Amino acid sequence: MxxxxxxxxxxxxxxxxxxxxxxxxxxxxxxxxxxxxxxxxxxxxxxxxxxxxxxxxxxxxxxxxxxxxxxxxxxxxxxxxxxxxxxxxxxxxxxxxxxxxxxxxxxxxxxxxxxxxxxxxxxxxxxxxxxxxxxxxDVIPSPQKASFVPEVRPELVVDREVVKNRKDLPNVVLIDSREGDRYRGEREPTDKIAGHIPGAVNYYWMEVTDASGSLIPITEHQKRWQPVESSEEILVYCGSGVTACANLLSLELAGIHTGKLYAGSWSDWISY
Missing domain, CATH: 3.40.250.10 (Rhodanese-like domain)
Structure with a gap:
């Protein structure tokens, strides 16, 4: 690795x-x-x-x-x-x-x-x-001085409107990164409403690593994403836009560069 x-x-x-x-x-x-x-x-x-x-x-x-x-x-x-x-x-x-x-x-x-x-x-x-x-x-390092002028890449992120308008297009895949039972709406420990965005497929984010926290081999990442690798756009969400990033990392490791984060995720979707 x-x-x-x-x-x-x-x-x-x-x-x-x-x-x-x-x-x-x-x-x-x-x-x-x-x-x-x-x-x-x-x-x-x-x-x-x-x-x-x-x-x-x-x-x-x-x-x-x-x-x-x-x-x-x-x-x-x-x-x-x-x-x-x-x-x-x-x-x-x-x-x-x-x-x-x-x-x-x-x-x-x-x-x-x-x-x-x-x-x-x-x-x-x-x-x-x-x-x-x-x-x-336990020693806390001292503050440093550097220059960081961001060049934001808005194309890496999508909002609710984009998800709504694009998720059912033939070349777009919507990925729900949460645990299977949350995706299926059988359990919802955090958000007010259970279930998933219509049309989403489930790829649990924890499958990116093994039980010890080590990343699975590159070939496994590639195999994992094979069903969606030819999609023009892969929109990824979770509960709040945090653990979805593990799936976005996995996509990159598999050589797939079409992943985008629905930053608000399920907790934003259900707020409307």
């Missing part, structure tokens, strides 16, 4: 831990306990890693529409990235979490949305890093 663009291994990262061209970002988070990730980071993290919070940094405040995790304002996120030393289109950002890429993939997608392709996720996340015996610390 180490040579694949968008993914680095712990073994690669330990070799590049002090590389000035690499910035590590801890994205650990818990939807059930929003303070947990930050607390875990403060207790122990990969040396040199900065923390970005899903709610405070990687999302905007929640409104009536837009879902539970609206996209952050590009300029605000750009300033936060500059303050941790990310030089636009130069620095390699390595994102990790401990949730099978649920939150690291969100940062991976956001950086590409801002026009910064130099971003990878850490395969296996924090627990694999620890398991390998690599160093952790």
């Amino acid at each position: 180490t040579n694949v663009q968008f993914v680095v291994s712990s073994a690669w990262l330990i070799q590049h831990l002090h590389d000035p061209q690499v910035v590590i970002v801890d994205c650990r988070f818990s939807l059930a306990d929003p303070q947990l990730g930050r607390n875990q980071y403060q207790a122990s993290h990969i040396e040199g890693a900065y923390y970005l919070d899903l709610n405070l940094d990687l999302s905007s405040p929640v409104g009536e529409h837009g879902g539970r995790h609206p996209l952050p304002e590009p300029q605000e996120l750009a300033e936060k990235l500059a303050a941790i030393g990310v030089e636009f289109q130069k620095t390699l950002v390595v994102a990790y979490d401990d949730s099978r890429l649920a939150f690291a993939a969100r940062l991976w997608w956001l950086l590409r949305y801002l026009g910064h392709e130099q971003v990878a996720v850490l395969d296996g996340g924090f627990s694999q890093w620890e398991k390998a015996g690599y160093p952790v610390t």
Whole structure:
């Protein structure tokens, strides 16, 4: 997995831990306990890693529409990235979490949305890093100064209107990334209404990794997306636009570049 663009291994990262061209970002988070990730980071993290919070940094405040995790304002996120030393289109950002890429993939997608392709996720996340015996610390790194002027790529994202108007076209596929029982409407732990957007097919985001949090082999990503690979447009959603990013990463690893994020996702869809 180490040579694949968008993914680095712990073994690669330990070799590049002090590389000035690499910035590590801890994205650990818990939807059930929003303070947990930050607390875990403060207790122990990969040396040199900065923390970005899903709610405070990687999302905007929640409104009536837009879902539970609206996209952050590009300029605000750009300033936060500059303050941790990310030089636009130069620095390699390595994102990790401990949730099978649920939150690291969100940062991976956001950086590409801002026009910064130099971003990878850490395969296996924090627990694999620890398991390998690599160093952790509780030392918080100092703020940095860099220049990050985003070049937003609006073509990577769609809103409710676009989904409504395009989802039933012959060359468009709509992907629901949630668990099968949520997709089928048998269980809904978070949102007010159960079910899925009419016409969506279900690809559970957790199938992108194995039980240990490591990405499945590239050939498996390719096989997984074979039924939809020839689509002109693949619109991907989940509950709030976070875990859908794991599927978008999987599509890219499979060599399919037609994936777009419905940022508001199910929580936006049902707000109308």
